[in-house]
Amino acid sequence: MSKSIGIIGAGIGGLHLALYLQQHGIDATVITDRAPDDVASGRLMNTVAHHSVTIAREDALGVNHWDDPSIVYHHHDHFFNMPDGPLLFRGAFKNPSRAVDYRLYLPKLMEDFSDRGGRIEYRSIQDNDVPALVARFDLLVVSTGKGPLGRLFQHRSEHTPYSQPQRLLCVGLWDGVDHGGPDKPDPRGVTLSVSPGHGEMIVIPTLTAEGMKTALLMENVPGGDMADLVSLNHDADPAAFRQTILDRLEQHHPHTYDRIDTQRFAVAGQQDLLQGGIVPTVRQTAASFDDGKFAIALGDVHSVVDPLMGQGANMASYAAFELGQAIVEAVVFDARFCEVVDQRREDRVLAASRWTNLMLQPPSEAMGRLIFTMSQNRELCDAFTENFNYPERQWDHLASEKRTHAWIDSHMAQAA
């Protein structure tokens, strides 16, 4: 059968799919409105960590250009800024994770795809372009929510009832924050810092065009002490911005504040800040068109999550491989094909959404016990950390309070 695949969007989902199909001899065309140079020279897009399962997919695609042990990180430090004294504990990955600025990452993968003979068309898509795109390809994959395309896929409110962002984001790349490293006493790690009632901050060692920087990804609770950072204007008064951040970190995320060299502390570059919020949304896998053709949603269009658990990009890459394999095996692109795609990827993708959304809630009694027990039981915390690779396994432990207690109990029995 003819398999001409149109992929709209050149994020990690679209590019991993394009490279996968190319590797399997299937005709794929990527359509994006941003040329590699525009991406490379543009504003910070996100602060994304790739877990080892995603790095393994990069190896499989032959696009692991950052296979450098000096830039990876090995663990999560959990810090809770509790009123009755801080809680600090560590969990390690079996294999390291890695964050590379997408302004490096995506242009390089676009270049790989092009160098291997892939076709990328640079243009934006308007409402009235959709019918021609549907007609042109055997299957359309939508991996950007820009313009009219996200609206093609129905919202599944049974999974994500939200109409507002659950957190107000203030995200930036910074100089002057110690995150460990091969030349430091402590190996490189991510810190997950929680200020109860006010929000979370993820501190991520990140490779950028200017070398290693530190991403401070603040997920602030609307109405909390940090909420105003979402609209604090950096460019109007960089010094005031910097001082405000320092003051808030000192109060709410003191473990990270203590690792800041206040002399050097500054936003790394002019375009290295991102403020806003996302509405956690799961959408239908597929949309159908009058001529019997289908479009498949991939990545954020399918399920967008707060970046709290570092799942968005990893899910997009995972889903790209599942979709790619289904396309390779397909005999027909029909409703059954869409259903099979859904079956293959849904459990992990939904688990990432459910787990992330659970962690945005005030902790249940079981979650409180999990946190406390992890602080005492390194194996349990290592298991929790490793499951950032496998959100469906994490969900198997967090889907109900009973499950969480059973998980804790089994680890305590082992320890005893």
Next chain:
Amino acid sequence: MSKSIGIIGAGIGGLHLALYLQQHGIDATVITDRAPDDVASGRLMNTVAHHSVTIAREDALGVNHWDDPSIVYHHHDHFFNMPDGPLLFRGAFKNPSRAVDYRLYLPKLMEDFSDRGGRIEYRSIQDNDVPALVARFDLLVVSTGKGPLGRLFQHRSEHTPYSQPQRLLCVGLWDGVDHGGPDKPDPRGVTLSVSPGHGEMIVIPTLTAEGMKTALLMENVPGGDMADLVSLNHDADPAAFRQTILDRLEQHHPHTYDRIDTQRFAVAGQQDLLQGGIVPTVRQTAASFDDGKFAIALGDVHSVVDPLMGQGANMASYAAFELGQAIVEAVVFDARFCEVVDQRREDRVLAASRWTNLMLQPPSEAMGRLIFTMSQNRELCDAFTENFNYPERQWDHLASEKRTHAWIDSHMAQAA
């Protein structure tokens, strides 16, 4: 964790699950209103063939008491009573199938379960018994739709929009119908005979307490020539009943009529007739109760299909094993557990329902081409036949006309 499982119903689903759990050291109690002797001496319950995947599960459970090559069957003969001349062709299984009267089969499996220390309670369940059953067990499995129990599980009308039977059944065990055999020129086989517009008849060699008989399973179209057989009274006038059946077979299913020894042709025994109809219905996998407990639907309660494709019992056994494995692995019986059970079994169970319901419709152009091509291409018909073991694979070929054409095309390309 405590795993005390209550199984209501002692059909193949309930018994295969009970035996599976027993084999894996999990406490299971079967509750049924019919003692083995009542089943053995009662009316014909159904005419069920076990395909080789189900026989393999019987081997795994150590309950394959009918491992006798002289009673199995090896192929399907397809007969179409077309106005412009009959169509007759054969498809073979890789491994044979077998039909054993459930009045032999079920009591023997109940005996196996009891002999191995299993607990069977004989009583009927009323509405007001449900809360006590829920409280008594860690998980309730409902594998009978009798009484109030089927209503626990919501109908999924998106899969089965039917409110009436799609066929009127007249089912019996007969003497005097040749179905082949080791002592015959032709090996033993099932015939699937279609009289377009009037219905289907499945002719199944069946082991009974009185030796080999032939099941004539008539699925008659409401309003068609055979519809009245659903209420034709045998006992009022056995000779007239017999003659009416003969006359209708001669007209609508002549391939089978030609294999009848009219001298010997008679209903095998007084209780060997079953008339009625079923409404194809898919229900939710699970029901939840106030105390956080759940009940799981198994077998016909979960999905009941017309017996046209011989899927009901095979699906119940398949689902029993999937559920059994999930129970063995479970740490908690919660909503996530029910979801995992659903994920594991849903594709095959739904495929059996969809495929069967599709075959009840007038054939599409693609289905017509499939039938004609199978009559010319033995490999294609063998593949169709083997897929009675794997309804999800059948559905992969039948879910859309495009798929069916693609399947035919691939077999024609191989043949050329």
